[in-house]
Amino acid sequence: MVEVDPEALADVAYGIFEHMLNRGLQANGRFLYALVEDGVDFEADLLRIFGEFAGEYPQLADVLLGKFSDVGMIYTMLREGECVLPSKTTQTYWIVQDAPGSAPEAIEDENAGKWLIFQEPDVVDALWKKVRDATVALELGISAKVSTAKPNPDSRDSRKVIYVYTKDWADEADVMRVRERLREIGFTDRIGYKRNIETFAGEYAKKGKRVTYYSA
Numbered sequence: 001m002v003e004v005d006p007e008a009l010a011d012v013a014y015g016i017f018e019h020m021l022n023r024g025l026q027a028n029g030r031f032l033y034a035l036v037e038d039g040v041d042f043e044a045d046l047l048r049i050f051g052e053f054a055g056e057y058p059q060l061a062d063v064l065l066g067k068f069s070d071v072g073m074i075y076t077m078l079r080e081g082e083c084v085l086p087s088k089t090t091q092t093y094w095i096v097q098d099a100p101g102s103a104p105e106a107i108e109d110e111n112a113g114k115w116l117i118f119q120e121p122d123v124v125d126a127l128w129k130k131v132r133d134a135t136v137a138l139e140l141g142i143s144a145k146v147s148t149a150k151p152n153p154d155s156r157d158s159r160k161v162i163y164v165y166t167k168d169w170a171d172e173a174d175v176m177r178v179r180e181r182l183r184e185i186g187f188t189d190r191i192g193y194k195r196n197i198e199t200f201a202g203e204y205a206k207k208g209k210r211v212t213y214y215s216a
Helices: 006-026 032-037 043-056 058-068 071-079 104-108 121-136 172-184 196-200
Strands: 094-098 113-119 143-147 160-166 192-195
Touching (some): 006 032, 032 071, 043 071
Antiparallel strands (some): 143 160
16 A cells, blocks of 8 residues: 655645635635735635534545644635735745636646746836736636745746746737737736647757747
């Protein structure tokens, strides 16, 4: 029998709960980041959604309670910026913001692709807010995500990366529309666009090898 790493299991448990929390809040027209940034009390919502999580995944709920002692600790952590600001997020490798009406699995479609924006850690919070807000306003693509302060063994340097996804890499007009909007909100340096096809094939940038499909 394979022994499960307790820390890895706790990461999985938290990831599932955080996904359920965001979806549960958004089902009522609320966003976690807005509640936190506006100082709105959402503890009752969190407790309700944690109860649903515990009913569906009782063992994973026990794992989370073993790590955080109680749900109130999770609430405090979220109020301080966990899952809202990259610099304050240490429980997950990514913060994800789907565009309203876009299915979470859309970013996994082989026809999808993303603009890659690399930034220094000291500026990524403010830049992520711009991308997140534009995504929610349906001004960009189907989703966006940003790497966080949780140490990632796959990272090659200290920079953070923001992905801005579009539905279809072959729809050049839409891809470039998104690029132009990114330029308007402050991303004026040249950036690359990578198709999911290359990502799924495990193709990454190496010396002398180009894996970006568009560059603008």
